[in-house]
Amino acid sequence: MAGVKGRSGGARPGAGRKKAEPVAVAPEVAKVVDGEPLDPRPTLELIALGHMEVSPLQMKALLALLPYTNTKMGEGGKKDAKADLAKKVGAGKFGAAPAPLRVVGR
Numbered sequence: 001m002a003g004v005k006g007r008s009g010g011a012r013p014g015a016g017r018k019k020a021e022p023v024a025v026a027p028e029v030a031k032v033v034d035g036e037p038l039d040p041r042p043t044l045e046l047i048a049l050g051h052m053e054v055s056p057l058q059m060k061a062l063l064a065l066l067p068y069t070n071t072k073m074g075e076g077g078k079k080d081a082k083a084d085l086a087k088k089v090g091a092g093k094f095g096a097a098p099a100p101l102r103v104v105g106r
Helices: 042-049 056-069 078-090
Strands: none
Touching: 042 056
16 A cells, blocks of 8 residues: 555565575695695696596686695785895895994993
């Protein structure tokens, strides 16, 4: 009854924001399987070359595991790598001189 005072608005079944599903915690990633280190990169290379075929679920798992075993250059610290290189280059003949020694107890 639209327009009748006191009968419009209110809660409707199924309306509103849906309740969130509980989020599962990711399990720990295995480092070693059968005595060999677990690295998805060689497997992905074999798949790319056509030497191996995997299911879509296995491919998804390999791609999900990749960031835990291999870091990107950006995550490893591009600026840090550049600063380390600058320190190595500057440490030669024209590098910064060490601080002067202080005499204590005169």
